[in-house]
Amino acid sequence: MLVLTRKKGQSILIQDQIEVTILGIYNDHIKLGISAPPEVQIVRSELMVSIKETNKEASQLPDSVNLAEALRNIGKDLSGGAQ
Incomplete structure (x- = not known):
């Protein structure tokens, strides 16, 4: 498992097609935004x-x-x- 540290507003890319962005951090929860092609099931x-x-x-x-x-x-x- 790859473990990364990200701050609000930062993102990671997966295979140049999927972008995961940290939208918010609330106590012990984070809010993620995921941009991916329509054929990728999330x-x-x-x-x-x-x-x-x-x-x-x-x-x-x-x-x-x-x-x-x-x-x-x-x-x-x-x-x-x-x-």
Whole structure:
């Protein structure tokens, strides 16, 4: 990991395409500005972890055949058993 010290208003460049600028410093928080081409996806790391966990949970759901059967059973329960 590269560790740099920057002051408010200073920036770093990544591969001549991405510029990260320190916009403000507030107690133990900093405000970053990121300039990058539109095709570069920028996501907060905690959001990426959440997305990966949600995808993992979704992949462990029953297959579509079992899901279709479960939906039919719900329909039967709601209609009082007549279908």
